[in-house]
Ligand code: G3H
């Protein structure tokens with residue numbers, strides 16, 4: 001079975017009102033765990049690869065591993081570049097057959113972000129590839145910019161609804177990653193764990209009102225940092241004090257409001273680490289990698305099954 005186009009997965013997800021899990025992959029065990037979980041749950045899947053993953057594993061290894069996963073499974077799988085930071089990196093991935101790329105020029109001023117994103121869109125669309133752009137900064141909720149006096153702040157870190165409309169129209173991106181208090185990693189919140197879901201609703205509405213239809217939004221930093229896994233990591237010699245993620249209830253609201261692609265990496269890392277640490281602690285004589293990577297892979301699979309079934313609600317939609 002060949003790769004499935006990201007565009008087709010998005011269209012079905014928007015129609016079916018579920019979210020697609022976009023899981024980061026760096027090695028064979030992660031790919032196997034994610035694909036097996038989605039296969040068992042009949043969930044459509046986006047595997048995403050960062051620049052760092054390409055540097056770590058080598059793009060050819062990742063491509064071949066994904067080819068193996070695609071040929072051994074029968075669920076639809078799309079392959080996406082996560083946080084492409086230059087036109088050249090996006091072009092490489094487009095030329096390699098990725099079904100979508102992200103151009104992340106969100107650190108640039110608005111006009112420059114538009115210019116770079118538009119250049120990627122022009123090349124990508126000529127080569128049957130979709131593009132995700134980003135507007136706003138993933139700084140977390142410590143810079144909370146919630147609604148003030150009935151309107152949303154401009155010029156801050158969070159995505160402004162009207163600017164999102166302008167950005168999508170001018171750049172032509174197919175989906176948009178937004179900043180609403182989300183951030184990457186295992187230490188997302190110091191105080192209350194929350195996303196600015198009112199802003200998310202306003203962004204979605206502004207896009208709809210501007211004639212862009214049910215426009216797909218992307219939620220980065222969507223790991224929930226499960227406290228049972230963190231406790232296990234710490235119990236077996238790890239040190240992740242105060243690790244905190246996005247409450248699953250917030251992800252569910254984000255899904256219902258219209259975050260069609262939900263990015264998860266940190267939770268996979270924590271599950272894998274918990275599995276490895278447990279074996280190392282309980283069986284210190286063990287040195288066969290299969291004996292610790294195998295159980296760790298099973299932990300990742302269990303986590304992904306939970307996500308697609310209970311949080312993203314894409315389980316059962318592989319063959320819609
Ligand atoms: O958004 C970042 C992803 O978690 C990928 O992380 O750049 O360390 O591969 P990475």
Ligand code: 13P
Nearest residue numbers: 185220221222223265266
């Ligand atoms: P997490 O760090 O919350 O898993 O986010 C991953 C991500 O956004 C990848 O682009």
Ligand code: ZN
Nearest residue numbers: 184220221263
């Ligand atoms: Zn991200």
